[in-house]
Structures are given as C-alpha cells and as structure tokens.
Amino acid sequence: MQASTLTIEEPPIERPSPRQQAVLDAALALMVDGRDPLTMDAVARRASCSKETLYKWFGDRDGLLTATVRWQASRVHAGRYEVSGLDADTLRDNLLDFAESWLAVISSRTSVALNRIAIAEAGSAKSNLGGIVLANGRFAIGERVKPVLEAGRAAGLLAFDDGEAAFRTFFGLVGRDIQIRLLLGDALDLDAAGIRSDAARAVEQFLALYGQAKP
Template sequence: MTTQIDLQGETLTERQQAVLDAVLALMVERGGDVTMTAVARRASCSKESLYKWFGDRDGLLSATVRWQASKVRAGNYDRQTLDILALRDSLIRFAANWLGVISSPTSIALNRFAIAQAGAGGSNLGAIMLANGRFAIGERLKPLLDAGREAGLLDFDDTETAFRSFIGLVGRDVQIRLLLGDALDLPPAGIERDAARATDQFLTLHGTEKTRRGKINA
C-alpha cells in the first residue's frame, strides 16, 4: 500500500508511513526530542533502514513534517468548470483539514519543539517546518485560489497575500492559544462551522459580483 506523498521522488510505503507515525508519537511523548535509535526501537526497524529511507535525522524530520502536512488538502475540483459551489466547498475542506491538523497533539508537539529549537539555535527543524509545512501547504492551496480568479469568482492582486488572508481568517488565534496550553474545545462539528465561517468571510472580501450572484442562486 502506498500514499501519494512525495519522498525524494517516491511514494511512501505502508512501512514508511508507520515509521513516521512512530516519530509523531514520540514527539508527543517526549516533547519533540527524538533520536534515530528511539524511532528504530518504537517502529521495530533497524537504524540502517531509517538511514536508507530518509537519510539523516533532518531527512527523517522533513519526511515527518511532510507526512503531517499531507493531511491538509483542498477538495476535489475541476479547474475548467469551477463554479462558486465547488470553490466554496474546496475552501471549506481545506480550512477544516488545516484546523484539524494544527489542533492535533502531534502538530502542537512538532511546533513547540521547532520553536524551542529555533530559539536555542543549532537546529534546522524550524526551516524544515516552514519549508515542508506552512510553505508546502500554501503551494497546495494557491492553485485553487488562482483557478477561482481565472473563473471570475475571486478578485485579488497577489496570490500569496490572498492565501495569507484566508489562513488568517481560518486560524484566528487558535494555533497560538493551543501552543501556549489553552485547552480549546475543537470538536469536528465546531471545526466545520469555523471553516465555513472563515470561507464565507474570505469570499465576502475577495469575491466578485459573479460570486455573489452564484451564492444567491445556490
């Protein structure tokens, strides 16, 4: 069994996925400080296999972050026939996925450890998190935003700025509160409502007359 996440040009096997899940579990238990030996022991594999699959520890961490970030996806849509209903649904799916991921214990542990390491210096985890987390997620959503603009449903000058606007509306202060230990209650139904609310706010800010007509007729 494989899943379509890029790992040095290849897809992850079920065994490799299990290794990355072991890394995430250790992150939660140990506050992020994991070693290749600990991962090999938890995943019941050899360190030689880890080095073969992922390279060094930074390679393993990069793959782990990509594995976690791969859970954030926009909904399925046809770029050629995109309408307001498909655009709204895809944005809501992306927002709900992202909120679910960033509020999970594994993401909280990853982010806390990355922040601590960045402050201490001597670690690449912060750069790994940015490149394979936030920036990779941005590149996953931007094609949808561009498709919405091409379809005449969205109006903005810069895709990166539009992405930041959307993420800001979705995330609000949720992530920083979670990182600081606030016990927020984020059940699936609540995440779905928040995702829909943020999407509608974004469409109000960046939607066109065509978008407004489509929402009225829907």
C-alpha cells in the same frame, strides 16, 4: 449548460511505504510523548526497526524530520486545480475542504507537539526543524492552495491583485489565534462540528472580502 468541474492535478509526491508510514507515526508519537529526545536511536526503538534502516530510508535526522513533517502535512486536503466552468459552490466547497482539514491537523496533539519542538530548536544549532516545518508545512500548502484561488479569479469569482496576499488573508481567517493558543497550552475544545463551523465561517469571511459575482 456546462457542468462545473474542478480537475485535480496533484503534484507528484512519493508516498511512504506502509512500513515507512509506521516509522513516521512512531516519530510523531515520540514527539507527543515528550519523555525521550527525538533521536534516531529513540525512533528506531519506538518503531521496532534498526537504526541502519532509518539512515537508509531517510539519510539523517533532518531527513527523517522532513519526511515526518511531510507525512503530517499530507493530511491537509489541498491540491492543484484546473478550472473548467467553475462556479461559486464548487469554489466554496474546495475552500471549505482545505480549511476544515487544516484546522483538524493543526489542532491535533501531534501537530502541537511537532511545532513546539520546532520552536524550541529554532534558536539553537540542534537542527533545522523550524525551516523544515515552514518549507514542508505552511509554504508547501500555500503553493498547493494558491492555484485554487487563481482558478477562482480566472472564473470571475474572486478579485485580488496578489495571490500570496489573498492566501495569507485566507490562512489567517482560518487559523485565527487557534494555533498559538494551543502551543501555549490552552485546552480548546475543538470537536469535528466546531472545526467545521469555524472553517465555514472563515470561508464566508474570505468570500465577503474577495468574492464577486460571476459575469
């Protein structure tokens, strides 16, 4: 009997150096703090580096914001997968891994602060932070998770016509109203056990909608 495997094929992503990671964490901390505007000067002061170094590494403010969003989104466990003897347990485990890590990220103070700034700037000409968050957050994660769903369909474990529609359903079941409530200041008590329970519930609901027995 062939063992079930799921081969990860992560897309090539240039990982920031440790010093660059410290700068990106400083930018996120600045957003959480909320006392100073998010400028290159403010990030340089918070990260104890020169503004010239920031421009060398990231180009401009939008470049820095793009790198910051990508750094935050990298905490979500999702990748490209190639199916080989995929079974229901392996599929469920990988969906649970994504759901749990995504819930942990969006419920963090840094993500809430980042999204609040993106929403505040979306209606102004200050920056394209809203587009940056969409492109490097939700859309990028979708392109990394949809292959998992396609692998499940290829293995006869999932049934759907449109991979994007199936992903949006899964995404909605995982997130529910949590993100909007956090953005509006609701003090949700989301500990690790609660996040895992919510993630498991979302996965089971998704499989109830799209799952089918492997022939």
